[in-house]
Amino acid sequence: MAAILEIDNLTTNFYTEYGTVKAVDGVSYYVDEGEIIGLVGESGCGKSVSVLSAMQLIQTPGKIDSGRVIFDGEDILQYDSKGEKMRSIRGGKIAMIFQEPMTSLNPVLSICRQLTEALEIHLDMDIQSARERAIELLSMVGVPEAAVRIDDFPHQFSGGMRQRVMIAMALSCNPALIIADEPTTAVDVTTQAQLLELMNDLVTRLNTSLIIVTHNLGVVARYAQRIYVMYAGRIIESGPSEEIFENPRHPYTIGLMRSIPRLGEKRGGRKLIPIDGMPPDLIFMPPTCAFLPRCTYKTKQCQEEPWPALRQVGEKHRTACFVDIGEKE
Amino acid sequence: MAENLNNSTEPADVGEAVIPPHHSEWRRIARVFVRRKISLIGLIIVVILVICAIFAPFIATHDPLKTDLRDVHAPVSTKHFLGTDELGRDTYSRIVYGTRTSLTIGVIAVTSSGIVGMAMGMSAAYFGGLVFALIMRITDALMALPGLIIILLIAGLVGGGIVVVTFALAFGAIAPTCRMMCGQALHIKQNDYVLAGKAMGMGSVRMMVTQIFPNAFAPLLVGMTMAMGMVVLAEAGLSYLGIGIEPPTPSWGAMVNEGQAYILKNPLLSIVPGGAIMMMVFGFNMAGDGLRDAIDPTLRGAI
Numbered sequence: 036m037a038a039i040l041e042i043d044n045l046t047t048n049f050y051t052e053y054g055t056v057k058a059v060d061g062v063s064y065y066v067d068e069g070e071i072i073g074l075v076g077e078s079g080c081g082k083s084v085s086v087l088s089a090m091q092l093i094q095t096p097g098k099i100d101s102g103r104v105i106f107d108g109e110d111i112l113q114y115d116s117k118g119e120k121m122r123s124i125r126g127g128k129i130a131m132i133f134q135e136p137m138t139s140l141n142p143v144l145s146i147c148r149q150l151t152e153a154l155e156i157h158l159d160m161d162i163q164s165a166r167e168r169a170i171e172l173l174s175m176v177g178v179p180e181a182a183v184r185i186d187d188f189p190h191q192f193s194g195g196m197r198q199r200v201m202i203a204m205a206l207s208c209n210p211a212l213i214i215a216d217e218p219t220t221a222v223d224v225t226t227q228a229q230l231l232e233l234m235n236d237l238v239t240r241l242n243t244s245l246i247i248v249t250h251n252l253g254v255v256a257r258y259a260q261r262i263y264v265m266y267a268g269r270i271i272e273s274g275p276s277e278e279i280f281e282n283p284r285h286p287y288t289i290g291l292m293r294s295i296p297r298l299g300e301k302r303g304g305r306k307l308i309p310i311d312g313m314p315p316d317l318i319f320m321p322p323t324c325a326f327l328p329r330c331t332y333k334t335k336q337c338q339e340e341p342w343p344a345l346r347q348v349g350e351k352h353r354t355a356c357f358v359d360i361g362e363k364e
Numbered sequence: 365m366a367e368n369l370n371n372s373t374e375p376a377d378v379g380e381a382v383i384p385p386h387h388s389e390w391r392r393i394a395r396v397f398v399r400r401k402i403s404l405i406g407l408i409i410v411v412i413l414v415i416c417a418i419f420a421p422f423i424a425t426h427d428p429l430k431t432d433l434r435d436v437h438a439p440v441s442t443k444h445f446l447g448t449d450e451l452g453r454d455t456y457s458r459i460v461y462g463t464r465t466s467l468t469i470g471v472i473a474v475t476s477s478g479i480v481g482m483a484m485g486m487s488a489a490y491f492g493g494l495v496f497a498l499i500m501r502i503t504d505a506l507m508a509l510p511g512l513i514i515i516l517l518i519a520g521l522v523g524g525g526i527v528v529v530t531f532a533l534a535f536g537a538i539a540p541t542c543r544m545m546c547g548q549a550l551h552i553k554q555n556d557y558v559l560a561g562k563a564m565g566m567g568s569v570r571m572m573v574t575q576i577f578p579n580a581f582a583p584l585l586v587g588m589t590m591a592m593g594m595v596v597l598a599e600a601g602l603s604y605l606g607i608g609i610e611p612p613t614p615s616w617g618a619m620v621n622e623g624q625a626y627i628l629k630n631p632l633l634s635i636v637p638g639g640a641i642m643m644m645v646f647g648f649n650m651a652g653d654g655l656r657d658a659i660d661p662t663l664r665g666a667i
Binding site for chain 2: 126
């Protein structure tokens with residue numbers, strides 16, 4: 036299977052008054068056709084910035100300093116960010132779903148107007164057929180009485196329903212890839228499950244690739260085929276989901292696993308262990324591994340050598356750590 | 365339409381739902397006006413003024429320019445509904461024809477300054493950087509000079525007349541509109557739906573027209589109806605100063621001016637056009653207020 040999107044050595048910096056924030060520091064990942072991947076990490080680790088960079092939606096003071104974003108065999112970072120080519124990719128070939136369903140929809144436009152917008156931009160549909168297609172999309176994402184609700188305004192929808200509308204908007208032009216940036220963070224757990232199930236179902240059916248950006252490992256666990264774990268602007272571990280969950284090799288991933296409760300676990304059977312400390316300030320990054328101050332596995336080598344590159348530890352499993360933590364966990 | 369829907373999606377979702385006719389927003393707007401009496405009154409005043417302006421020759425009883433020196437300062441009578449002025453011209457007919465002048469100047473000055481000001485303000489906010497700095501400095505310069513001085517200057521250079529007055533008034537109203545739009549747009553730009561729109565592939569123009577403008581429109585509409593009142597008053601003021609509408613063209617402002625000399629002898633000459641100006645300003649403000657509520661979708665169902 037060919038990679039639909041390949042991000043190669045992407046570096047995005049924010050030039051602020053206080054210094055340069057290295058938001059994304061040499062990140063590489065790829066998505067295959069029809070594949071679902073998860074991009075996991077805590078707040079401020081560069082997950083969102085990496086996907087926004089791929090779409091060239093980084094605003095000043097942010098700047099993409101190096102790297103390539105290969106989509107469909109072409110480096111789309113070479114395109115003018117406001118040009119025709121880039122615009123036809125945004126929404127048409129790569130669609131995005133944003134975190135806040137409450138603010139991602141324009142409050143003064145009807146759902147119909149917002150859904151037909153992309154169809155008019157990318158597919159040149161006339162009003163009537165765009166409207167029919169919009170109703171079809173809305174019922175596809177499970178909005179009941181779509182034909183009636185289509186003329187409603189965003190404030191008449193609940194959070195979960197709005198996120199369904201966002202999913203419908205993302206799907207409208209049959210994109211090859213959907214990037215969901217924290218798609219379920221703002222909704223409650225039951226709705227979360229429904230939305231994930233819906234997205235999984237739709238992308239499988241339509242053979243669309245999906246990148247789920249999240250800080251919730253539970254979200255990606257079930258649906259993502261591969262997972263990338265990010266920390267302080269870098270990818271520190273990557274591999275197939277089961278591998279990451281059953282055999283995490285980076286101290287940070289291990290820490291994450293220890294801090295989430297599992298279903299079916301006996302009460303008091305295992306204590307949840309939080310990761311001590313705080314993520315580093317992205318302006319003053321240490322020359323060594325950024326996780327070092329919080330790491331419980333650190334060795335002398337860690338304190339002397341710069342941040343290790345990703346190394347192979349399994350067939351498709353890679354980690355950025357000197358220590359061979361092995362399979363004892 | 366229903367069949368082809370059922371073919372392409374799960375029938376369970378849509379069921380047998382027949383697509384209802386597109387709900388008319390007009391009906392909702394009408395309901396707002398019917399419920400809010402004050403807005404309805406404002407709307408009626410505006411409609412009456414427009415009718416007066418269009419059908420002035422049929423509504424007026426006399427030629428507004430025809431003098432009759434044998435019948436000066438005539439009292440209210442069936443022949444002259446509001447009496448006559450010092451030259452024997454029928455006040456009622458002059459008021460009716462004066463609607464044309466005031467309404468034309470008001471509507472043209474407000475809409476043209478609105479369009480230019482909004483476009484400038486929105487571009488400044490949307491593009492930021494150099495464009496923002498440039499447009500803001502232009503409005504600073506415009507606002508630094510008192511509006512009346514600019515208008516007097518223009519009128520003094522080119523002479524009075526309806527075209528010059530309209531242009532001058534529109535020119536003076538650009539800067540405040542631009543500022544207001546810019547503030548609105550800067551605020552709206554922060555919203556996620558603007559980023560979502562970009563991620564959807566919208567270009568700058570489409571973004572401004574379809575995303576930012578509808579959100580900024582409600583407060584601006586109120587601003588514009590207020591500007592309407594101010595423009596009519598300013599026109600009256602200019603005519604009062606003698607640089608506005610050239611006599612003998614009837615204009616409310618000029619009529620107030622002419623009537624003031626006879627304020628004790630024949631007070632109607634000033635009071636009637638003054639009242640007409642007040643009615644127009646009131647009508648536009650109230651109608652604009654109602655319109656703002658009517659077009660705000662978040663108030664759907666609430667009113």
